[in-house]
Amino acid sequence: MDSLIKNPDRQANGGEDTIGDENTILIKRTLRSGQRLHYDGNVVVMGDVNPGAEIVASGNVIIMGQLRGVVHAGASGNEKAIVMSFRLAPTQLRIANHITRPPDGDSPETGHPEIASIKNGVVTIEPFHASADRQHR
């Protein structure tokens, strides 16, 4: 956060570790079954994304809650897009043109945020650690 404020140029140009030059929308509620959000940019949800709800975004999707619905990040083809949530248990997860679903059965609660991204051509889910994540991006 600090670095963003100190380096306004980087923010404006959308450097590698900033959110980019896309728009970002903040949703301050839970998306319930049957509710859809299509957005040209990044999406931040302060709430859950329930089963039967759907988010399609051209940018990144960050959910400050549980993801149990369908999310498509990087929907216009951006393979660098990520999906992050306090609990990643999506019905289906799509990044760019990669489509995945979790293995059948209960997905365990890990107790820490998780991040999904494309690594070596496959959607990979990892625990999110702020410092480690900064290193390998």
Place this chain on the structure above:
Amino acid sequence: MSEVIVVTSGKGGVGKTTTTANLGTGLAAAGHKVVLVDADIGLRNLDVVMGLENRIVYDITNVTDGQIPYKKALIKDKRYDGLYLLPAAQTKDKTAVSPEQMRELCDELRQEFEYVIIDCPAGIEQGFKNAIAGADRAVVVTTPEVSAVRDADRIIGLLEANELREPKLIVNRLRYNMVKAGDMMSIDDIIDILAIELLGVVPEDEMVVITTNRGETVVQDDKSRSGQAYRNIVRRIKGEQVPLMDLQEGGFLTRLRKFMGLK
């Protein structure tokens, strides 16, 4: 002060009509003046559940069409003086009433009654929109099944979009043994998804079917667990703090928690 409460669910057959009848009877038994409105037009059955079918002369569409004053269509309950039913039409469809007409009707009824309880049809179409149009509060009924909970979630979203904020949840037909065995969603599982306040839990109970077949309501039955559950819900509707952790409901909730912890 009067309140218009709509009983909704999304999925059919989860217990809206049963809930409406029991809440209404329970509130009337507590001395309140109550009217039950059957908004499930075309599929009326609140009158059957209340055992009042053979008294129907007029129905809700005769009132909203302006043919008769609502008082003429009201049917007085057999047991409680303060309890009335405004029956649905059996022969017309859901477009026979408009949201605006429903709003006017509710405002008229609230002059006379402390509680107006509306039995909503299943689904999210016009009948649902009509039923919620005049309501102040909503109760959402679900059974512990994935599909029912999914539909309840959809309904909660629609209620919120229609300014009916903070709907309250009733979980109906819970079977403790199945939850214990991990074969049925637990209350915690349901609340985890729906994230709304729990108004009560009604167990699966054959007394519901037995009383319904007699045109009675289980809330009047002192011995049954489902009757106790409905009486607790009635008190919560009235604003009383009745803990879920009491003998009837709490017993199993604590057991459930323990069970969950073992997993």
